[in-house]
Amino acid sequence: MNKTFALKGDICFSKALTELEFYENSYLICENGRVAGIYRELPEKYAGIEVFDYTDKLICPGMSDIHLHAPQYAYRGLGMDLELLDWLDTITFPQESRYADIEYAKKAYDVFVDDIKHSATSRAVVFATIHRQATEYLMEAFDREGMAGYIGKVNMDRNSPDIYREETAESAEETARWLDDVTGRYASVHPIITPRFVPSCTDGLMKRLGEIAAERHLPVQSHLSENLSEVDWVHELAPDSKGYADAYDRFGLFGTSGKTVMAHCIHMRDDEIELMKERGVFVAHSPQSNENLRSGIAPMRKFLNRGVKCGLASDVAGGSTINMFKAVTDSIQVSKLRWRLVDDTERALTFPEAFFLATKGGGEFFGKVGSFEDGYEFDALIIDDSSARTVLELNIPQRLERIMYLGHAGSIIAKWVAGHKLF
Amino acid sequence: MNKTFALKGDICFSKALTELEFYENSYLICENGRVAGIYRELPEKYAGIEVFDYTDKLICPGMSDIHLHAPQYAYRGLGMDLELLDWLDTITFPQESRYADIEYAKKAYDVFVDDIKHSATSRAVVFATIHRQATEYLMEAFDREGMAGYIGKVNMDRNSPDIYREETAESAEETARWLDDVTGRYASVHPIITPRFVPSCTDGLMKRLGEIAAERHLPVQSHLSENLSEVDWVHELAPDSKGYADAYDRFGLFGTSGKTVMAHCIHMRDDEIELMKERGVFVAHSPQSNENLRSGIAPMRKFLNRGVKCGLASDVAGGSTINMFKAVTDSIQVSKLRWRLVDDTERALTFPEAFFLATKGGGEFFGKVGSFEDGYEFDALIIDDSSARTVLELNIPQRLERIMYLGHAGSIIAKWVAGHKLF
Numbered sequence: 001m002n003k004t005f006a007l008k009g010d011i012c013f014s015k016a017l018t019e020l021e022f023y024e025n026s027y028l029i030c031e032n033g034r035v036a037g038i039y040r041e042l043p044e045k046y047a048g049i050e051v052f053d054y055t056d057k058l059i060c061p062g063m064s065d066i067h068l069h070a071p072q073y074a075y076r077g078l079g080m081d082l083e084l085l086d087w088l089d090t091i092t093f094p095q096e097s098r099y100a101d102i103e104y105a106k107k108a109y110d111v112f113v114d115d116i117k118h119s120a121t122s123r124a125v126v127f128a129t130i131h132r133q134a135t136e137y138l139m140e141a142f143d144r145e146g147m148a149g150y151i152g153k154v155n156m157d158r159n160s161p162d163i164y165r166e167e168t169a170e171s172a173e174e175t176a177r178w179l180d181d182v183t184g185r186y187a188s189v190h191p192i193i194t195p196r197f198v199p200s201c202t203d204g205l206m207k208r209l210g211e212i213a214a215e216r217h218l219p220v221q222s223h224l225s226e227n228l229s230e231v232d233w234v235h236e237l238a239p240d241s242k243g244y245a246d247a248y249d250r251f252g253l254f255g256t257s258g259k260t261v262m263a264h265c266i267h268m269r270d271d272e273i274e275l276m277k278e279r280g281v282f283v284a285h286s287p288q289s290n291e292n293l294r295s296g297i298a299p300m301r302k303f304l305n306r307g308v309k310c311g312l313a314s315d316v317a318g319g320s321t322i323n324m325f326k327a328v329t330d331s332i333q334v335s336k337l338r339w340r341l342v343d344d345t346e347r348a349l350t351f352p353e354a355f356f357l358a359t360k361g362g363g364e365f366f367g368k369v370g371s372f373e374d375g376y377e378f379d380a381l382i383i384d385d386s387s388a389r390t391v392l393e394l395n396i397p398q399r400l401e402r403i404m405y406l407g408h409a410g411s412i413i414a415k416w417v418a419g420h421k422l423f
Numbered sequence: 424m425n426k427t428f429a430l431k432g433d434i435c436f437s438k439a440l441t442e443l444e445f446y447e448n449s450y451l452i453c454e455n456g457r458v459a460g461i462y463r464e465l466p467e468k469y470a471g472i473e474v475f476d477y478t479d480k481l482i483c484p485g486m487s488d489i490h491l492h493a494p495q496y497a498y499r500g501l502g503m504d505l506e507l508l509d510w511l512d513t514i515t516f517p518q519e520s521r522y523a524d525i526e527y528a529k530k531a532y533d534v535f536v537d538d539i540k541h542s543a544t545s546r547a548v549v550f551a552t553i554h555r556q557a558t559e560y561l562m563e564a565f566d567r568e569g570m571a572g573y574i575g576k577v578n579m580d581r582n583s584p585d586i587y588r589e590e591t592a593e594s595a596e597e598t599a600r601w602l603d604d605v606t607g608r609y610a611s612v613h614p615i616i617t618p619r620f621v622p623s624c625t626d627g628l629m630k631r632l633g634e635i636a637a638e639r640h641l642p643v644q645s646h647l648s649e650n651l652s653e654v655d656w657v658h659e660l661a662p663d664s665k666g667y668a669d670a671y672d673r674f675g676l677f678g679t680s681g682k683t684v685m686a687h688c689i690h691m692r693d694d695e696i697e698l699m700k701e702r703g704v705f706v707a708h709s710p711q712s713n714e715n716l717r718s719g720i721a722p723m724r725k726f727l728n729r730g731v732k733c734g735l736a737s738d739v740a741g742g743s744t745i746n747m748f749k750a751v752t753d754s755i756q757v758s759k760l761r762w763r764l765v766d767d768t769e770r771a772l773t774f775p776e777a778f779f780l781a782t783k784g785g786g787e788f789f790g791k792v793g794s795f796e797d798g799y800e801f802d803a804l805i806i807d808d809s810s811a812r813t814v815l816e817l818n819i820p821q822r823l824e825r826i827m828y829l830g831h832a833g834s835i836i837a838k839w840v841a842g843h844k845l846f
Contacts, residue, residue: 073813074813074814074815075813075815076813076825076828076829077811077824077825077826077827077828077829078817078821078824078825078828080752080755080774080824080828081755081771081773081774104814107814108813108814111812111813111814115812288756291756291757291759291760292756292759294759294760294762294763294771295763296760296763296764297760297764320752320825320828320829321828321829321830326830329503329743332503332504333711333714333715334714334760336714336715336717337714337717337719337720337757337760337764339717340717340718340719341719341720341760341764341765342764348504348717350504351503351504388500389534389538390496390497390498390499390531390534391497391527391530391531391534392497392498394501398501401500401501401503402499402500402501402743403500404500405499405500405501405503405743405744406499406500406743406744407744407749407830410833
């Protein structure tokens with residue numbers, strides 16, 4: 001990790017929400033796994049360091065996918081004619097139950113890990129399944145391939161078929177055992193407490209998970225206010241809570257034990273948005289999934305205006321692809337439809353804003369991640385946009401905007417995470 | 424054209440709107456440029472014909488992109504933070520004006536034609552620019568590369584900058600001269616009358632175009648009810664018409680001279696929908712463009728229920744990509760948002776329906792196109808979906824759905840149009 005090196009090329013990243021920084025044909029320095037400056041000419045003190053020459057290629061921060069389901073990758077892009085609750089019962093629960101078989105899990109997770117390694121994603125917050133052994137294999141594979149992030153063994157003790165449901169005590173015990181196994185075991189992959197969502201977890205289980213999270217100061221991930229039928233169901237299931245957010249908060253699972261991220265956050269009350277801001281709870285905005293499962297469009301402009309922390313997510317397999325370029329443009333496109341169809345006081349997201357969310361916005365969940373400002377962890381993508389031919393001369397932000405809209409996943413030709421080259 | 428041959432592989436296509444037909448490991452016969460049957464084993468009468476062996480690959484009909492702007496391909500995916508009328512003034516009109524320079528036009532159109540040749544599109548209905556010479560070059564290049572469709576020299580005599588506007592008489596004369604030049608010149612590329620949209624054409628020009636279309640029995644393409652500000656403007660500009668559709672119809676430009684296609688059709692009155700049905704006017708549904716330019720979501724379910732002819736379109740560069748796989752899934756995704764946010768009586772599109780629209784639906788504009796039923800023109804794509812790895816066993820419709828959602832443009836490894844192999 002003491003290695004110092006430079007990438008040379010056309011550099012682009014976000015400092016602030018609304019504007020892109022860019023440096024043509026410049027050197028991006030990595031020292032001890034962190035960004036140590038950008039220079040037009042290599043300073044004398046760096047003479048002789050290794051330089052990876054990507055002249056004419058784009059260099060931008062790796063992206064953070066702050067909500068996705070690794071076991072669902074096997075059936076991405078399938079069964080998209082169903083709404084959330086039907087999709088869970090018909091496809092998701094039966095498919096996720098297969099990860100009880102560790103040999104099956106290994107085969108499926110190997111494909112997922114190899115594909116995400118070659119994608120725009122450098123860090124991720126990941127749901128596994130309820131199975132401890134398969135979850136540990138996924139963490140090991142993620143770490144082995146150089147990816148960084150949080151991976152959670154899922155907890156579920158109600159409202160799913162017998163083949164894919166735990167007993168309350170068993171769920172808590174397996175979670176503790178899993179945490180004992182994996183805590184501190186990997187350099188960049190860490191456990192995260194993962195109640196699936198309120199309908200899948202009894203109050204008893206939620207209480208135990210809240211205690212475990214508090215004792216061990218652990219981060220938390222779950223789902224919040226994705227779909228109207230789901231929200232109604234939560235109100236029935238948790239009549240004593242003040243609402244969906246409170247159904248987590250009353251058990252210490254809403255930003256009090258550690259960093260917390262909630263996927264979707266579409267149908268939100270104002271006081272719930274305020275609570276997210278107070279607690280620093282992240283919104284994982286998953287625009288493609290919210291289209292596929294007919295959930296709606298999250299009020300991203302409102303979250304940004306109120307200072308809620310936000311990032312983007314693929315939500316595979318509610319979203320069909322792990323390609324975060326698509327999450328960037330999808331987030332802009334659905335925000336335009338929200339402006340047109342729901343509330344024309346909520347200005348659409350711009351390209352610089354969406355790019356910020358995919359990099360520095362979601363990156364904050366992992367610390368100083370998602371920018372090329374000094375001291376940020378060195379996560380970098382090299383993008384070859386030469387196959388997107390045009391007769392026009394384009395500047396760096398235009399090239400970046402264009403390659404995201406074209407969504408060429410194959411255009412990523414090299415990637416670093418925390419100073420390590422993945423390919 | 425008398426050649427008989429077969430493609431062997433996993434065949435999938437639409438007969439009806441709601442269901443996919445599929446044949447595993449079978450032979451699709453081409454005779455004289457048309458489909459002549461599908462067989463599990465090659466019948467004796469075809470013994471010895473050339474067989475292209477695509478075992479384990481998907482074979483589906485080529486797609487019809489029934490609305491796109493070829494000159495806008497150069498700036499696809501750029502400037503997407505603007506709404507329609509601002510986007511036209513700031514980017515589109517200045518960029519399209521450059522096609523006055525035939526050398527520039529050749530360079531830009533060569534990129535477009537080469538890229539669309541390698542895309543899922545086999546047939547297209549295309550806007551060129553106001554320039555006769557460049558339009559003729561585009562038609563020639565389209566034909567030379569084996570693509571089929573309609574290409575129109577655009578007419579505009581008001582509300583655009585001097586550098587990109589014609590005089591009324593000049594516009595009509597150039598159109599007649601262009602038609603004399605190109606009519607009957609190409610096997611599969613034909614001219615189409617192309618008033619840009621009502622705001623760009625005076626009544627005098629519309630009248631002349633209607634006369635030309637009627638005299639020569641020509642097809643017509645234009646834009647209809649895309650954006651709310653545009654619709655308001657049309658009502659101001661055409662106070663004597665009964666509405667936007669009538670602003671074309673009163674000049675004989677709405678399905679009376681020949682086949683007619685109208686792009687977008689988002690903000691439509693019931694009597695206008697009825698008129699489209701009566702006249703057989705096609706809707707070119709352009710979901711991605713309608714998101715990018717904040718236009719809204721077209722009522723596709725309503726059109727289908729009422730029996731209006733419909734197809735899908737990329738609308739490059741309102742849409743950023745010519746990839747019709749994306750048009751398929753975008754059409755499903757926005758229909759789900761329309762169901763959720765606008766009108767929950769309008770059931771979302773299913774995958775088989777969207778696939779139908781992209782193939783047989785839009786294909787009807789070109790005749791018997793977009794299916795593998797006997798007698799249909801032989802337009803076929805070979806899709807290699809092996810890079811979309813999974814541990815699951817999938818059937819043919821599932822593989823087709825998945826590859827569309829993943830949008831891998833690079834998965835098309837061979838293509839036939841009207842019995843000719845393009846690559």
